[in-house]
Amino acid sequence: xxxxxxxxxxxxxxxxxxxxxxxxxxxxxxxxxxxxxxxxxxxxxxxxxxxxxxxxxxxxxxxxxxxxxxxxxxxxxxxxxxxx
Numbered sequence: 001x002x003x004x005x006x007x008x009x010x011x012x013x014x015x016x017x018x019x020x021x022x023x024x025x026x027x028x029x030x031x032x033x034x035x036x037x038x039x040x041x042x043x044x045x046x047x048x049x050x051x052x053x054x055x056x057x058x059x060x061x062x063x064x065x066x067x068x069x070x071x072x073x074x075x076x077x078x079x080x081x082x083x084x
Contacts, residue, residue, distance in 0.1 A: 012048050012049070012051070013048065013051060014048060015033075015047055018054065021054070022058075029049075030047065033047045033049075039054065039057050
């Protein structure tokens with residue numbers, strides 16, 4: 001049961017959740033957020049971290065190129081004439 005609970009990662013995380021997700025200490029994450037090194041925002045007086053922004057930040061810092069999917073339109077068939 002504990003493994004299933006840990007597998008659920010919320011989209012908006014607090015310091016504790018985000019530090020566990022990133023694998024760094026809460027103190028380090030707090031310093032990164034307050035210095036603007038990592039994407040974060042304050043909700044009231046508490047730091048919050050959006051998972052999708054953290055993922056994009058990690059991709060950028062690790063040099064991973066994100067390939068955006070190209071929309072491919074299916075070939076349209078020629079209109080068929082009416083039956084006579």
